[in-house]
Amino acid sequence: MALKPCVRQLGGVAQVWRCVSRSIAHQTYRITAGNTCHDINDAQKAAGPTSARLPRLRHTIPESYEKVEVSTAEWSYVERLLPLKSIPKPTGNPGEVMPSGWVVPSAKPGDYPYFVPRSANHMLPVYLLHKPILSKHVTSVKHVQGDIFALSEELREHLTQLLPSRKIINMRVHEPHQMIQIKGQFVTELKEFLLKKGF
Incomplete structure (x- = not known):
C-alpha cells in the first residue's frame, strides 16, 4: 500500500482517506479475482451449513397431553372477551334516552x-370536515x-333562527x-334538529 506517496501528493485528510480506501479496494479485487469457483465452493463446504454453526434450542413439555382436561364450564368468561360479529340492535323504546346520552330513533319512513x-x-x-390549508x-x-x-330548506330556517346575525x-x-x-361548524345544531324530528 503506497501511503507516503499519497500524503506527499495530496496532503488533505479526506484525500488521504480516499487514496487508502482505493488501495484497499484494489487489493481486495485482486484477491477475489484470483480465486476460482472450486476455491469458493471448498471454502463454503469447510464452513458448513448455517444451521450447523448455530446452537440448537430444544424445548420439552413437562406435562403430557393425557393429563389435560377439557372443560366448557368457563367458556362463558371467554365469550366476554371475544369481539362481536355484528353490531347489536338497540333494545330501548323509541325516543328513550339511554344513560350514555344516546337516543333511540322514533321516526319511521x-x-x-x-x-x-x-x-x-x-x-x-352528521360529520365535520376540516381543511387546514384553507x-x-x-x-x-x-x-x-x-x-x-x-x-335543506328546513335546516336553513333552523340555522337562521339560531344565528340571526348570520x-x-x-x-x-x-x-x-x-x-x-x-x-x-354546525354538528351540534344539526344533531339537535334531527333528534327533535325523531331520527
Missing part, C-alpha cells in the same frame, strides 16, 4: 317527506333519503350522493 337513517353504529350521519370547516349530513331539498348560510345539496353540505 313516511313520517316526513325525507328520512335520515342512522349509520351502522346507530349514530346520526382554514375551512364543512358540516355534512349524509344518507338523506326522499326529498333532500325539503330537508345573513347568508352557504349550503350545497348533492342529490346523487344524498348529502347536504354546510360551510361552518
Whole structure:
C-alpha cells in the first residue's frame, strides 16, 4: 500500500482517506479475482451449513397431553372477551334516552317527506370536515333519503333562527350522493334538529 506517496501528493485528510480506501479496494479485487469457483465452493463446504454453526434450542413439555382436561364450564368468561360479529340492535323504546346520552330513533319512513337513517353504529350521519390549508370547516349530513331539498330548506330556517346575525348560510345539496353540505361548524345544531324530528 503506497501511503507516503499519497500524503506527499495530496496532503488533505479526506484525500488521504480516499487514496487508502482505493488501495484497499484494489487489493481486495485482486484477491477475489484470483480465486476460482472450486476455491469458493471448498471454502463454503469447510464452513458448513448455517444451521450447523448455530446452537440448537430444544424445548420439552413437562406435562403430557393425557393429563389435560377439557372443560366448557368457563367458556362463558371467554365469550366476554371475544369481539362481536355484528353490531347489536338497540333494545330501548323509541325516543328513550339511554344513560350514555344516546337516543333511540322514533321516526319511521313516511313520517316526513325525507328520512335520515342512522349509520351502522346507530349514530346520526352528521360529520365535520376540516381543511387546514384553507382554514375551512364543512358540516355534512349524509344518507338523506326522499326529498333532500325539503330537508335543506328546513335546516336553513333552523340555522337562521339560531344565528340571526348570520345573513347568508352557504349550503350545497348533492342529490346523487344524498348529502347536504354546510360551510361552518354546525354538528351540534344539526344533531339537535334531527333528534327533535325523531331520527
